[in-house]
Amino acid sequence: MHSNADRRSLPRYQLDARIEVINQTSGTTLGTLVDIHLEGLLLMGAEQLQSDHLYQIKLMLGGSDSNLEPIEFGIDCLWARAMAQEGRFWAGCRIIDVSPAAQKNLEQLISVFGKSVPEAPSVSV
DSSP, X not given: OOOHHHHHHSOOEEESSOEEEEETXXXXXXXXXXXXXXXXXXXXXXXXXXXXXXXXXEEEESSTTOOOOXXXXXXXXXXXXXXXXTTOEEEEEEEEXXXXXXXXXXXXXXXXXXXXXXOOOOOOO
């Protein structure tokens, strides 16, 4: 298991595609993917997720011409906060409960649509 500092050092990717995050239990859209790595993701949506809550989700590529299969797995919401924009929320989540097939599909999603997110410069305290 990685510490929070280690988690931050994993390469994160923004995707050149609109990826919707769907709650498998309710069928509602939780938001869209902002960035992802193989152990976590950041999403933005109109519904605030609950911190320390588990969700079963499905990633769906937006648009009808997609050849990409939905990717289903579990996430643990580590934190959630309101954006300055009214009615919009950020949520940082850890990927859990992922099958080998879903893991392979996540890797494919990142390799096809991903571009590295530049890391913010570190500041000495």
